[in-house]
Amino acid sequence: MMVSAQKKQVLTIWFENRFGKERLIPEQTFYLNGTDTLVINRFKYYVSHIQLTNTAGKTIVPENQYYLIDIADEKSTSVQITVPEGSYTGIQFLLGVDSSRNVSGVQTGALDPLNGMFWTWNSGYIMAKMEGTASSSMIAGKQFTYHIGGFRQHQQTARNIRLQTTPFHTSVTIVADAEKWLEGISIAKEPVCHSPGTLAVRIADNYSKMFSISVKE
Amino acid sequence: MRYPKTIVTILCLGILCTGWIQMGNYFRPTPIRFQVPKGWPQPLYNFKENPLTKEGIELGRQLFYDTRLSKDGSISCGTCHQQFGAFNTYDHNLSHGFNNSLTTRNAPGLFNLAWQKEFMWDGGINHLDLQPLAPITAENEMAESLAHVIQKLEKEKEYRKLFKAAFGDEAINTQRMTKALSQFLLTLVSSNSKYDRVKMGLDTFILPEKLGYEIFQKKCVSCHTEPFFTDFSYRNIGIPVDPFLKDLGRMKITGESKDSLKFRVPSLRNVMRTFPYGHDGRFFSVLSVMEHYRKNMVLSPTTDSLLKSRLSLSNFEIGQLTAFLYTLTDSSFLSNPAFAAPGKGISTTAPVDIHNN
Numbered sequence: 001m002m003v004s005a006q007k008k009q010v011l012t013i014w015f016e017n018r019f020g021k022e023r024l025i026p027e028q029t030f031y032l033n034g035t036d037t038l039v040i041n042r043f044k045y046y047v048s049h050i051q052l053t054n055t056a057g058k059t060i061v062p063e064n065q066y067y068l069i070d071i072a073d074e075k076s077t078s079v080q081i082t083v084p085e086g087s088y089t090g091i092q093f094l095l096g097v098d099s100s101r102n103v104s105g106v107q108t109g110a111l112d113p114l115n116g117m118f119w120t121w122n123s124g125y126i127m128a129k130m131e132g133t134a135s136s137s138m139i140a141g142k143q144f145t146y147h148i149g150g151f152r153q154h155q156q157t158a159r160n161i162r163l164q165t166t167p168f169h170t171s172v173t174i175v176a177d178a179e180k181w182l183e184g185i186s187i188a189k190e191p192v193c194h195s196p197g198t199l200a201v202r203i204a205d206n207y208s209k210m211f212s213i214s215v216k217e
Numbered sequence: 218m219r220y221p222k223t224i225v226t227i228l229c230l231g232i233l234c235t236g237w238i239q240m241g242n243y244f245r246p247t248p249i250r251f252q253v254p255k256g257w258p259q260p261l262y263n264f265k266e267n268p269l270t271k272e273g274i275e276l277g278r279q280l281f282y283d284t285r286l287s288k289d290g291s292i293s294c295g296t297c298h299q300q301f302g303a304f305n306t307y308d309h310n311l312s313h314g315f316n317n318s319l320t321t322r323n324a325p326g327l328f329n330l331a332w333q334k335e336f337m338w339d340g341g342i343n344h345l346d347l348q349p350l351a352p353i354t355a356e357n358e359m360a361e362s363l364a365h366v367i368q369k370l371e372k373e374k375e376y377r378k379l380f381k382a383a384f385g386d387e388a389i390n391t392q393r394m395t396k397a398l399s400q401f402l403l404t405l406v407s408s409n410s411k412y413d414r415v416k417m418g419l420d421t422f423i424l425p426e427k428l429g430y431e432i433f434q435k436k437c438v439s440c441h442t443e444p445f446f447t448d449f450s451y452r453n454i455g456i457p458v459d460p461f462l463k464d465l466g467r468m469k470i471t472g473e474s475k476d477s478l479k480f481r482v483p484s485l486r487n488v489m490r491t492f493p494y495g496h497d498g499r500f501f502s503v504l505s506v507m508e509h510y511r512k513n514m515v516l517s518p519t520t521d522s523l524l525k526s527r528l529s530l531s532n533f534e535i536g537q538l539t540a541f542l543y544t545l546t547d548s549s550f551l552s553n554p555a556f557a558a559p560g561k562g563i564s565t566t567a568p569v570d571i572h573n574n
Contacts, residue, residue, distance in 0.1 A: 105266065105346035106392045113350050114363035114391050120351040122470050123343040155472065197472045 007085040013050070014173040015069045015077045016214075017043060024071055024178055032182060037135040043178055044070040044117065045128035045207075046097050046110070052083060053090030055167055060084060066097065068110040068117065069176075087167040091174070095207065096127030096158030102151040122195065124149050127157050128207055130181055136188045144187045148203050150196025157200050159208035173214045180210035244385040246270035251331065254408035255417065257444055260331035262345060262403060267396045269403065272382040275559075277401025279379060280394060282558040285369050286349075287359035288315055294352065294398075297324050300556055303487035303547075304328065304405065310498025315360035321462050323498035325483060326491045328407040328550065329445055338480045338496040340451060341470045345402060346395040363391055370394065405556060407486050408444075411544040422544065429541025432534050439523055440482045446545065451479040452521045455514030459497055466496065477519050486545050503542060507535045 017024040019040065030038045047067045052060045062081045070076045101107060102124045117126045126149040133142045150157045163174065183206050193199045249269040253259065267273075280286065282295045297312040298304040303326035306312040312320045322338050336342040342351060352358040353366060370376045370389050377387040384393050412430075414420035422430060433441075442448040451467040458464065458478060467476035480496045494500040500509065510528040514520070530538070550556075 103343050105344040106350070106395045108390060108392050112391050113347075114367065118350070120342075120347070120354055121337075122341040123347050152471075195472075 008082050009085045009170060010080050011052070011083050011088075011169075012171040013079045013081070013091070014171065015047075015079070016173050016175045017069075017071050017077070018175055018177050018179075020177065020179045026071055030179075032134070032179065035136075036187065038132060039134075040071075040130060040132040040178060042072070042129055042131040044068060044072075045095060045176070046117065046125065047079070047093050047095060048097060049092075049094040050079075050081060051092045052088045053092070054084075055087045055089055060088075066101075066107075066110045068115060087169055088172075089167050090162065090164050091172060091213065092160065092162045094158055095161050095211075096149075097125040097151075098158065099151045099156075101125070119147075119149060119195075124151050124196065127204070130178060134187045134191075136186075137191045138188055139191050144191040146181065146193045146203055148193060148200045148207070150200050150204075152196065155196040155201065157196070157204035159204055161208065161211050163211060163213040165213045175212045175214060177210045177212070181206050183209075246272040246383060249274065249404075251403065252406070254406065254413070254444075257408070258332065260403075261334050262331040262399075267346070267399060269400050270383060272379070273384075273397050273400040274404055276379045276383045277397040277399065278556075279376075279559055280398050281401050286353055286361060286366055288361040288365075291315075292359050294349070295558060297352070297358070298327050300551060300553075301490070302326065303407065303490050303551060305491045307490075308492065310493045310501075312358075314358040315356065318357035320357055321464065322496050323493060326487055327402060328405045328486065329484065330405065331403045332445060333449065335449070335481075339467050339470050340481055345399045346392075348402075349395050349398050350391075367391065367394070405550075407547040407550040409549045410486065410547040412541075413444075413547075415544070423540075425537050425540035426544050429537035429539070430544075432538050433541055436528055436530070437485075437538075440521075441485050446485040446488075447482040449481065451476065451481050453478040453480075453517065453519045454510070454524055455516055455520045455527075456480075456495060456499070456509070457515040459499070462497055464497065475519060478517065479519060485542060487547055487551070488542050489546050490551065503539055504535065507538070 019030045019038075022030065024040060024043060026041055026043075027039060030040070032038050045068075047069055049064055050062060052062075054060060060083055062083055065081075067079050068076060097111065101111060106113060111125070113120070117129065118124070119126060126147045128148045129146065131143070131145045134144050135142065137144050148157050165172070181203055185203065185206070190199055193203060247270055249271055251260065251264060251269055280294075281298075282293050284290045284293045284296070286293060292315060297306045297314075297320075299307045301307050305326040306324040310323055312324045314320055325338070330336075330345055333345070334343075336345065336348050337351075342348050350363065353361050353363060367389055370380075376389065380389050380393060380397075381387045383397055411420055411426075415422055440448060440450070440452060453466075456478070465477050467479040468474065470476075483494075488494075488503065492500075492502060494503070494506050500506045507530055510524075511530040512527070514524065514527050516525065
């Protein structure tokens with residue numbers, strides 16, 4: 001097979017952010033466990049190292065890019081990559097930023113520290129961020145803020161995501177369910193996470209389960 | 218008949234080139250070689266990613282002394298890092314930040330940063346280029362947002378010119394700004410103290426200095442290791458935690474209790490100028506540090522094994538050690554005009570005390 005002769009196509013990946021079954025819209029009220037009332041103001045996460053598996057089981061590795069998915073920025077919620085023409089059944093990516101970019105100085109583009117996803121006092125990226133208010137919170141303004149990061153051993157919060165589905169060609173939708181972050185987390189007891197550590201790792205384990213895939217073509 | 222053709226081609230090329238140069242596309246900043254002092258190891262900073270140039274260093278110096286990097290235009294890096302004090306905050310235990318706030322730690326001197334892997338007393342910052350982001354955005358320092366700093370710089374014609382000279386075009390972004398600051402910071406090499414000259418055979422210690430050096434090699438050098446006078450490790454020397462600052466040091470970064478109360482061993486170069494001492498500036502003189510080592514240490518599980526029985530230091534030894542520490546003052550560094558604020562000569566008097574005006 002001649003690689004150079006292979007035709008290319010654009011694949012669009014849509015990130016559909018939800019809370020449970022509902023679309024995640026900033027400032028809208030959601031209910032958690034039937035008792036807690038929740039409003040989410042910020043929901044952002046990094047996606048990088050996207051790879052695809054085609055129907056023949058072969059892995060395609062496009063050139064790595066970093067994307068910051070942000071519910072406040074409609075444009076950011078779809079990502080376009082160029083791949084060989086074909087039919088795909090699997091998609092893998094890293095939720096977060098790989099360790100090497102956490103130790104290589106100041107980056108540009110989606111990784112520019114001015115995007116507010118970088119800890120300046122303890123170098124490293126915030127892989128994902130969720131902020132809002134909850135009736136169960138007992139801190140000022142009934143807030144909760146989860147800034148999840150950490151790349152060192154035992155503090156790693158980047159997660160490899162692997163999703164399988166029926167064949168897709170030019171577009172695929174990945175659903176991210178913010179409610180999954182809060183499994184086993186008590187907003188009343190743990191309203192804030194602002195540094196690497198065990199709480200960050202627990203929430204990272206939670207958000208590693210927030211993705212599912214749906215094909216609409 | 219081939220020559221005329223060739224000549225015409227060359228002429229055309231020549232005209233094209235001059236046109237291109239005049240259009241301002243000609244970009245060749247002046248490379249500067251980083252000088253490694255004799256006998257020192259190779260620097261850790263990756264110069265390949267950020268090659269030093271005359272233009273880059275000059276831009277970095279402008280930025281270092283520019284108060285526009287702070288929210289209300291009152292504070293520059295140079296406000297807290299003063300050349301007279303080897304770029305510490307001279308005579309201040311803690312530094313003054315935005316709106317009468319105070320920092321929570323003592324500002325260390327800035328020099329020989331090219332050999333340093335991690336920054337801050339707890340090593341929380343893992344790259345020199347990342348360092349400026351912390352003071353710029355901290356509420357108790359410059360209290361400004363990065364996006365806003367970039368906007369302010371973009372507005373200045375002078376800066377657009379300087380960025381173009383350093384990086385080839387007028388684009389200003391976080392990466393370019395911090396790379397330029399690093400270039401300036403990297404030039405702050407202090408390697409010309411009396412101690413260095415003695416080591417090179419160009420000078421000799423007087424007796425107290427010589428005796429002091431011998432004591433130093435017995436009692437201090439395992440942590441304050443030559444030639445940097447630090448081994449860059451994190452250690453607990455028995456300084457009890459301040460009840461208000463509650464600063465656990467390295468543990469704040471690693472989250473591990475074995476790192477509780479550990480702070481980076483500070484360099485002792487220029488130490489006679491960098492008072493007050495200790496991570497929160499609680500020691501106002503070298504003598505009080507010595508008293509700490511021999512009498513006031515509070516031992517705890519993470520106290521360094523070398524200090525488990527404190528340090529025995531006689532008054533005589535303290536006198537000799539102090540004489541030796543004076544030989545670490547690098548006056549050519551402290552008065553090098555290349556490091557001073559642009560356009561202003563170097564000041565040889567101590568900075569005005571900001572408490573009194």
